[in-house]
Structure formats: C-alpha cells, structure tokens
Amino acid sequence: MSRFNLEILLGIILVSFTTFIVVIYAFNEEDRMAEEAEAQHARAIEVGATVYENNCSGCHGPKGEGILGLCPPINDGQFFTTRLEEVGWSGSLEDYIISTVASGRTTSTRPDEYAGQGRPAMPAWSDEFGGPLRPDQIQNVATFILNWESTALEEFVLEELATPTPSPEEEADPVARGQRVFLDRGCGGCHTIEGLSAGTVGPNQTNIGTVAETRIPGMSAEDYIQESILDPSAYVVEGFQDDVMPKNYNELLASEEFSDLVAFLLSLR
Amino acid sequence: MLRSINIQDMRQRLGAAIDNRVRIITAGLGLDELRAVMRGDPPTEKPNPRFKVHTTSFLFHIRPRYYQKGSTILSHTFRLGYWVVFFYTVELITGIVLMIYYVPTPEGAYTSMLEIMSAVPFGNLMRDLHRLGAEATVIFTFLHMLRTYFTGSYKKERSFTWLTGVILLIITLFLSFFGYLLPWDQLAYWAVTIGTSMAESAPLIGNEVNLILRGAPDIGAGGLLRAYLLHIILLPLLAVLVLSIHYYKVAREHGISMPARYQEGDLSKEKQKDVKRRVDFLPDLFSHEVYLVVLGLFILLLVTIFFYGGAPLESIANPQQTPLDTKAPWYFWWLQGLLKLGDKALMGIIIPGLIFGLLFAIPYIDRNPHRSFVKRPVAVSLGVLGVLILILLSYMGLPQYGIETPAATRIIQDMSPEEGHGPLQSVPYDQLQQGFYIVNETPIDNLCPELDFGCPELEEFYALFSHRVNEVIESGAIPNGDAVIVIENWQEDLKKVTMRITWDDPETGERNTYEKHVYIHSNSQGE
Numbered sequence: 001m002s003r004f005n006l007e008i009l010l011g012i013i014l015v016s017f018t019t020f021i022v023v024i025y026a027f028n029e030e031d032r033m034a035e036e037a038e039a040q041h042a043r044a045i046e047v048g049a050t051v052y053e054n055n056c057s058g059c060h061g062p063k064g065e066g067i068l069g070l071c072p073p074i075n076d077g078q079f080f081t082t083r084l085e086e087v088g089w090s091g092s093l094e095d096y097i098i099s100t101v102a103s104g105r106t107t108s109t110r111p112d113e114y115a116g117q118g119r120p121a122m123p124a125w126s127d128e129f130g131g132p133l134r135p136d137q138i139q140n141v142a143t144f145i146l147n148w149e150s151t152a153l154e155e156f157v158l159e160e161l162a163t164p165t166p167s168p169e170e171e172a173d174p175v176a177r178g179q180r181v182f183l184d185r186g187c188g189g190c191h192t193i194e195g196l197s198a199g200t201v202g203p204n205q206t207n208i209g210t211v212a213e214t215r216i217p218g219m220s221a222e223d224y225i226q227e228s229i230l231d232p233s234a235y236v237v238e239g240f241q242d243d244v245m246p247k248n249y250n251e252l253l254a255s256e257e258f259s260d261l262v263a264f265l266l267s268l269r
Numbered sequence: 270m271l272r273s274i275n276i277q278d279m280r281q282r283l284g285a286a287i288d289n290r291v292r293i294i295t296a297g298l299g300l301d302e303l304r305a306v307m308r309g310d311p312p313t314e315k316p317n318p319r320f321k322v323h324t325t326s327f328l329f330h331i332r333p334r335y336y337q338k339g340s341t342i343l344s345h346t347f348r349l350g351y352w353v354v355f356f357y358t359v360e361l362i363t364g365i366v367l368m369i370y371y372v373p374t375p376e377g378a379y380t381s382m383l384e385i386m387s388a389v390p391f392g393n394l395m396r397d398l399h400r401l402g403a404e405a406t407v408i409f410t411f412l413h414m415l416r417t418y419f420t421g422s423y424k425k426e427r428s429f430t431w432l433t434g435v436i437l438l439i440i441t442l443f444l445s446f447f448g449y450l451l452p453w454d455q456l457a458y459w460a461v462t463i464g465t466s467m468a469e470s471a472p473l474i475g476n477e478v479n480l481i482l483r484g485a486p487d488i489g490a491g492g493l494l495r496a497y498l499l500h501i502i503l504l505p506l507l508a509v510l511v512l513s514i515h516y517y518k519v520a521r522e523h524g525i526s527m528p529a530r531y532q533e534g535d536l537s538k539e540k541q542k543d544v545k546r547r548v549d550f551l552p553d554l555f556s557h558e559v560y561l562v563v564l565g566l567f568i569l570l571l572v573t574i575f576f577y578g579g580a581p582l583e584s585i586a587n588p589q590q591t592p593l594d595t596k597a598p599w600y601f602w603w604l605q606g607l608l609k610l611g612d613k614a615l616m617g618i619i620i621p622g623l624i625f626g627l628l629f630a631i632p633y634i635d636r637n638p639h640r641s642f643v644k645r646p647v648a649v650s651l652g653v654l655g656v657l658i659l660i661l662l663s664y665m666g667l668p669q670y671g672i673e674t675p676a677a678t679r680i681i682q683d684m685s686p687e688e689g690h691g692p693l694q695s696v697p698y699d700q701l702q703q704g705f706y707i708v709n710e711t712p713i714d715n716l717c718p719e720l721d722f723g724c725p726e727l728e729e730f731y732a733l734f735s736h737r738v739n740e741v742i743e744s745g746a747i748p749n750g751d752a753v754i755v756i757e758n759w760q761e762d763l764k765k766v767t768m769r770i771t772w773d774d775p776e777t778g779e780r781n782t783y784e785k786h787v788y789i790h791s792n793s794q795g796e
Binding site: 002003004005007008010011014015017018021022025026029030032033036037038039040041042043045046047049050053063134135136144147148150151156158159160161 | 309376379380383386387388390391393394552553556557559560563564566567570571574584585703704705755756757758759760761762763765786788789790791792793794
C-alpha cells in the first residue's frame with residue numbers, strides 16, 4: 001500500500017477514534033460540571049471559614065455563637081428563620097449577610113441585647129467602604145455562614161470535640177481559670193493580650209497588671225480592674241469610646257469567675 | 270428521441286455548470302481533477318492544474334509547490350515546525366472560545382474561570398486544551414530550534430530565516446507568559462509579579478517599562494488588561510507577521526534543508542537524482558498535512574481527556590499574601606535559576622538579553638560552511654553544552670533549591686501546602702476522626718477503633734507527621750519540640766484541622782509556636 005493510501009486509511013480510523021473520545025466526554029460532561037460546581041461550593045466554604053476565623057471570630061465567636069451583650073450569634077435558628085422578617089429584608093439571607101458584612105452597621109438593630117462595639121456597631125468590611133475584605137472574600141464568608149443552617153435548624157447534630165479536662169494544677173490556679181474566663185466570655189474580641197487575642201476596640205491589656213497600679217493615684221490595681229469591669233464608664237482610657245463595653249458584667253459573671261478574671265488580669269505585667 | 274437528446278444535453282450543461290462553479294472555488298481544479306487528487310491519481314489535464322493553483326489562489330500561493338524528496342524524510346525534521354503551527358492553531362481556536370466567557374478584570378477574571386470550569390459545556394476541555402497546547406507550543410518551538418541548530422540548517426541563505434525563528438521563539442515565550450496571568454489565581458499573580466519585577470530592574474528605563482506593563486506600581490486592573498491585550502491582540506498579530514516571513518522563505522525560497530549526508534556525502538548518481546526528486550504539494554504534501562492534523566488532534570484529545578490532570582487553578586490572586594513557594598512556569602525555571610545567582614538587573618535582563626542576542630547571531634558568527642556533525646565539532650559540542658546548562662539552571666530554579674525555610678514551617682507546609690494537595694488532603698474525609706493526636710504520646714496505630722475499616726490513610730498521615738517532627742527534634746533544630754494535630758467537626762461536612770509545633774527558641778529560650786488551621790469540606794476534592 002502506498003503512503004498516500006495508508007495515510008487515508010489511518011486518517012479515517014483516527015477520525016472515528018477521536019469522535020468516539022469526544023462523544024464519551026460529552027456524555028460525561030453534565031455530571032462533571034455538576035461535580036465541579038459542588039467542589040467549588042465546598043472550596044468557597046473552606047476559604048470562607050479561614051476568612052471568618054481571621055476577621056469575624058473575635059466578636060461573633062469561633063463558631064458563630066456570638067458574645068452575650070455585644071455581638072449576636074449567627075449560627076442559631078433565629079438567624080436562619082425570623083431574622084430577615086425582623087429587619088424587614090426583602091432579599092435572600094445570602095444578600096443580607098453580604099450586605100451587612102460589606103457595609104457594616106452604623107447602629108445596632110437590637111441595642112439592648114447586642115450593642116455591638118459602639119459606633120459603628122459593626123465596621124464595614126468591604127474594601128469598597130474602607131474595610132479589608134475583597135468582594136470574593138465576603139462572598140465566601142457568606143457561603144460559610146450559610147453552611148450553619150443545618151445545625152441551626154437542628155437538622156444535623158454536630159458532635160463537638162470535648163475540650164480536654166484541665167489538669168488539677170490548672171484547676172487550682174485562679175490565673176489559669178481567669179484566662180479561660182477571658183477567652184470564653186469574648187473579652188479578646190475587643191481587647192488585645194499579646195499572644196492570646198487581637199481585639200482593637202478596647203485598650204490593650206497586655207500589661208494591665210502594671211498599668212492599673214498607676215492609672216488613678218491612690219487606687220490599687222485590683223480596685224481599678226474590678227471597677228472597670230463592673231462599671232466600664234467609670235474611667236475611660238483616652239482615645240477610646242465610652243458606652244461600648246457592656247455594663248452588666250456583674251450579672252453575666254459568677255462571682256468566682258469574676259475574681260478569677262481579676263486575678264488573671266493582675267498577673268499580666 | 271428528441272426528448273432524450275434534450276435531457277442528455279441538459280445533463281451535460283448542468284455538469285459543465287457545476288464543474289465551472291467548482292473551478293472558481295478551487296481556483297482551477299475541476300471535478301475530475303479533485304477526484305484524482307483525492308485518490309492520489311496522476312493529473313487529468315495538461316498543463317498540470319495542480320501547479321496552476323499556486324498562481325491563481327493566494328492560499329496555495331503561500332504554500333510550497335514541492336519539496337525535494339530527501340528533505341522530507343521524517344528523521345530529518347520530525348515535522349517539528351509543522352507541530353508548532355498545529356499547536357498555534359489549537360491555541361487560536363480554543364482561545365477564541367475561551368474569550369467568549371473570559372472577563373479581563375480582577376473582579377471578573379477568577380469568577381469567569383470558575384464558570385468556564387463548572388457552567389460552560391466543554392469549557393473545561395477548552396481550558397485544558399489551551400493550557401496543554403501552550404506548553405506544547407513552547408516545547409515544539411524549542412525542539413524545532415534545536416533540530417535546526419544540530420542539523421546546521423541555519424547557514425547561508427537560511428540565516429535570516431533562523432533570525433525570524435528566534436523572534437518567534439521570543440514571541441511564543443511572551444505569549445505564554447502573559448497568558449499565564451489571565452486566570453488571576455495566586456500561581457499566576459506571583460509568577461507574573463516576579464517576571465515583571467525583572468523588567469523593573471532593567472537599567473535606565475526599568476521603572477518606565479514596569480509602569481507600562483503593569484499600568485501601576487503593582488499588578489492590578491491595569492496590568493491584567495494589558496496582559497490580556499498583549500496576549501490576544503498584539504503578540505498574535507506579531508506572531509502571524511513574523512511567521513509569514515519565516516514560512517514563506519521556507520516554502521517559496523529555499524525549501525527545507527537537505528540532510529547533510531545527502532548534501533555533502535558521497536552519493537551515487539541515481540541516489541542523487543532520487544533525493545532531488547520533487548514531491549508535489551498536491552496531492553502528496555497536502556494529504557500528509559491533513560493526516561498529521563487528524564493524528565495531532567487524536568493524540569492531543571486523548572492526552573487531555575485521559576492523561577492530563579487538568580490545568581491548575583489555585584485560589585484567587587491575593588496581593589497581600591505572598592505564597593511560601595512561588596514558582597514560575599517550567600519553561601522559565603532557567604530564568605529563576607539565573608536570578609538566584611546574582612543581581613536582578615544582571616541575571617534577569619542583561620544575561621538573558623545576551624543569550625538571545627547570541628542566538629540571533631549564531632548564523633553570522635558560525636562561518637563554517639559544513640553541515641554534517643563531524644565537520645563542525647565546536648558548534649555541536651557548544652550546542653550540547655548549552656542544553657546541559659539550560660537543564661542545570663532549570664534545576665536551580667526549583668523552589669527546593671537554595672531557599673531555606675524554618676523547620677517547623679517547612680513540615681507543616683509540606684503536610685498541607687497553601688495550594689494543591691498535600692498528605693493531609695489525601696486523607697479521605699470520613700477518616701478525619703475528631704480528636705487530639707499528640708506526637709510521641711498518641712500511639713501511631715489503631716487511631717479509629719470505632720470505624721469498621723479503621724483509618725489507614727489518617728494513620729499514615731499521622732505517622733508521616735510524627736516522623737518528620739522527630740527527625741527535626743533529633744537534628745536539634747527545634748529543642749524541646751512538641752507537636753499536635755487537632756481534628757474538630759466544625760460544621761456539617763466541614764472539619765477543622767489544626768497542626769501545631771512548639772519549641773524553645775535556641776537564643777531567647779522563649780516558647781515558639783507555629784500553627785496552621787486548615788478547613789476541609791467533604792466535597793472539596795471532588796470525587
């Protein structure tokens with residue numbers, strides 16, 4: 001057979017093979033696209049979780065549980081059922097989340113329950129309005145928050161990892177216990193303690209044990225810290241807003257928790 | 270009787286009319302002639318209409334009338350130049366399809382990539398073909414150049430053709446480079462940031478060149494649009510222009526070079542006559558080209574669909590976050606390797622400039638008239654040396670070479686890299702059992718007794734992590750090192766994995782910590 005004829009024969013065989021490959025691919029294409037869309041949604045949740053951890057968890061809690069008196073939870077049934085009606089939002093919950101995260105809240109919608117961090121109650125997060133997040137990051141955070149729906153509506157029960165029981169020494173040490181109170185009660189959302197938290201709404205507490213000694217002449221560090229927690233307006237550090245920190249910590253904290261927290265803060269020198 | 274004559278007459282006239290139309294479309298080939306061409310039969314008319322088309326049709330005019338038989342043997346050219354044009358065409362076609370969906374803005378680019386992959390039928394295939402085709406173009410351009418060099422086909426009347434070829438190599442590299450930015454992911458953004466920063470280091474005009482390329486001090490909306498326009502308009506136009514010159518010289522002026530053994534060797538009279546025999550464009554060269562198109566498409570589709578893992582897409586470009594390991598596309602590793610050797614201006618601009626200058630000048634420097642291997646030992650050994658240096662520099666360009674990362678960071682990044690898959694990502698989702706896994710405390714085996722089939726992959730991952738940590742503890746890099754992996758259920762179908770290494774700082778004695786939080790969704794790897 002001449003090269004010419006051989007190439008025609010092989011060419012025809014190859015064209016049929018190629019057609020066969022493309023047809024197989026085409027049959028699979030719809031499923032592949034659906035799978036890819038699902039994987040993209042999953043990756044958006046993963047990225048959103050990281051953005052949330054870095055930007056939102058300080059106030060709204062690592063798992064969206066919020067801080068009593070300050071920031072509302074965003075992982076509960078109320079958020080997923082009645083919240084839109086409450087604020088009179090006509091769009092979808094996703095739009096509501098994106099809009100709120102992007103532009104923030106100048107004043108709280110529930111000042112008695114969740115005062116937020118003052119004025120504004122929540123800052124604008126979009127880089128279009130002076131915040132740090134790009135639109136795609138805000139979109140991903142919204143996708144992540146929406147993924148709380150099944151647990152919020154109790155359709156799915158999440159087994160949580162039991163925190164390891166504190167060792168007996170830790171249990172006996174008021175400073176260690178106080179540190180847990182500081183973290184559990186969301187103090188770190190507003191106050192920085194280097195190596196522990198990174199809030200910037202309230203004054204830095206990294207060396208509060210030393211600072212408190214000299215803040216008010218004639219007042220002991222312990223008294224100053226106690227009074228500042230129970231009545232935050234008593235002494236406001238220059239450059240910070242008044243009326244931001246909740247004034248009901250005498251109700252929120254058990255008396256032992258309170259004394260542990262004070263002991264912990266006093267130890268910060 | 271009269272009627273049948275009429276019908277015969279009409280049939281003839283109809284046949285003549287169709288034949289005439291066909292001749293107009295094919296620039297002179299009638300129906301019978303077309304049939305003969307397709308069957309590989311000799312010409313049906315005189316003068317040979319297969320030669321006439323080369324003057325009556327532009328498209329045939331730019332093709333060769335014939336090549337000499339000796340120059341068409343496969344082992345001489347390997348059809349490398351043909352494959353470059355083939356892949357350029359693949360790029361052109363898939364590129365036009367991708368252009369329909371692609372939006373060249375920082376807000377839209379990445380989203381349009383996601384859409385092409387998940388919402389456009391065959392979109393992902395087009396993207397894979399475009400990516401693979403681009404790499405193939407670079408490979409074949411380079412191989413074509415090597416072939417031309419080692420067969421000595423750049424000499425005398427071919428020296429200008431060689432020069433246009435080097436320009437085409439540069440255009441091909443720039444086309445890939447600017448196309449690389451368009452997906453607007455971390456990979457793209459940082460590779461191109463490094464690339465354009467070399468332009469910045471150019472003496473005198475560096476700052477201006479950088480501004481013209483990026484549109485701003487950093488790559489943003491302006492830089493993306495410029496890369497896009499260079500990629501889809503300016504560089505393709507230049508490529509067509511230079512390719513026209515390059516190809517026309519081969520097709521119509523000097524033809525493909527004769528293998529050195531035919532040109533310079535001792536051949537018998539018959540053999541000499543045989544190698545100089547003409548192989549006509551119609552039907553031989555043309556049918557061979559059509560066959561190669563079919564063959565190329567088959568291999569390309571087969572590889573893309575069944576053997577290619579898919580064009581990479583990392584997370585969206587983030588100018589605020591420099592990845593730990595930035596990597597240029599592989600065909601620029603040699604440049605990255607050069608950059609590690611010294612100053613940016615010298616290694617990034619001046620030396621590459623000299624290299625390409627040297628490539629341009631090869632036919633004018635090398636005055637040796639011979640073409641066979643044995644008669645040009647210097648040129649051949651320099652060529653081999655050049656290829657070896659290129660490979661060595663490429664190896665040095667790998668991120669693993671010559672860059673030190675702190676031990677704890679390295680381990681955790683290796684377990685779960687910022688982008689793509691690491692050992693952590695290869696643990697199936699349902700094996701990620703909630704718990705604390707403390708290195709040297711939690712036993713390595715039987716991690717999940719409550720799972721029916723256990724969790725072999727998780728155990729493997731944990732063993733690897735423990736092994737790596739113990740290795741550095743023994744080396745003394747992290748005194749008093751502790752390491753832990755915490756896996757928590759975070760949401761439905763979402764787990765949080767924390768990897769933490771703590772150690773005493775050898776200088777201050779303080780406790781140092783490096784930790785990384787990774788969120789893993791059950792669907793994120795695709796199934």
